[in-house]
Amino acid sequence: MKQHRKVLSLLIIVALIFPFFGSLQQKAFAQANLDIQAKSAILIDAISGKILYEQNADEPLPPASMTKMMTEYLVLEEIATGKLKWDDVVTASDYAHWLGVGGGSRVFLALGEKRTVKELMYAMTVYSANDATVALAEHLAGSETNFVQMMNEKAKELGMTTAHFSTSTGYPKDELGQYAPAVEGETVMSAKDAAILGWHLINDYPESIEFNSTPRIKFREGEPNEMPLPNFNFMLPGLVYGNLVQGVDGIKTGHTSKAGYNFTATAMQNGMRLISVVQGTASEKERFMQTKKLLDYGFANFEVVDLIKAKEKVPGFETAKIEKGKETEVPVVLKKNLSVLMKKGEKDLYKPVVIYNEKLEAPIKSQDRVGYVTFEYTGKEKYTYLNETIQAKGNVDLIAEEDVEKAGAIRLFFRKVIQLIGGIFSGIVDGIKGLF
Structure with missing residues (x-):
């Protein structure tokens, strides 16, 4: 009797804990444990948007200068529609000059300084220059407030569900004083939304890669106040972490004390392009090391196959x-x-x-x-x-594979007759079968 009770007890224990182990196994099978040291992260296929890994990817967080991906998108959209040209001249306003004096990453735009759209685009995408970004935003929309409204409208259009923009730069609005745009709230964006924005940027406007993959430029080249500008994406070939992952050619870094160190990256190997996002890493180096974990996992475990x-x-x-x-x-x-x-x-x-x-x-x-x-x-x-x-x-x-002409009325008439006769005989046959 005791033996039977032991067996019964063992069966009960197994029945209780088996679903638990099964659940663990299913979760482990569904997603690798990459131990990503970031507040949020995501890795996706750059064609279909298939999510290969995610960690807290729906939480809206401050993106810092990753915000500039949306500004870049809107500039490229205006170029594509012909409303804006690369050689259009932009004049730096009081606000752009103020950021040039002390606004984080900047190219020191003088009050009234004139630069082409393309020059400012490179300054924004390569060096993340806040003054260049605001100059573009004001040129496109008349004011940064108007431009931010465009950003938020575009975010909804692209299917970004958590994103809210309050500046064109990602610069904290509460530090802009009199120049702060008349928009409620601060800028936030989830890792998933950053991936959506990055996806649209490189798929809708592949020419964006030209800007984002440039490792360094010279701003005001040949002028007395020429500035050599390195790309803050140090994973690009030839830069500090250029050997971490092969094929990195974009997209945008970002950092503030509140946001931490962020990075939306893209890389291509063997015809397969991936997009990754990390938000809230602890240091400049860590945003690249955590990105390496994501991209290495993707390239090591996945492949692009032509089914047909x-x-x-x-x-x-x-x-x-x-x-x-x-x-x-x-x-x-x-x-x-x-x-x-x-x-x-x-x-x-x-x-x-x-x-x-x-x-x-x-x-x-x-x-x-x-x-x-x-x-x-x-x-x-x-x-x-x-x-x-x-x-x-x-x-x-x-x-x-070939042309098919429209049939004449006579052909269509006789085709209908044949179909009708076929239907009648089919009904008769089915009726006969039903008798037996």
């Missing part, structure tokens, strides 16, 4: 049905490679999924989009993405 190549057919979906055409189907192929970032060795867990346009009707021309191809993951990981809009960027268009 450009111009190839998806097995089982070689054609698409169309209406009102001389042909009832059209052969279809992928417009470009269906590239998926995945854990190494997991290719067999990813299957292509074809989604046709809701209505396909002739005439159709070769290269017309008839749908798109995405993928299904059948493994145990519970991957999430920055948002659905960014995730959809990993989809690939499915295009027609």
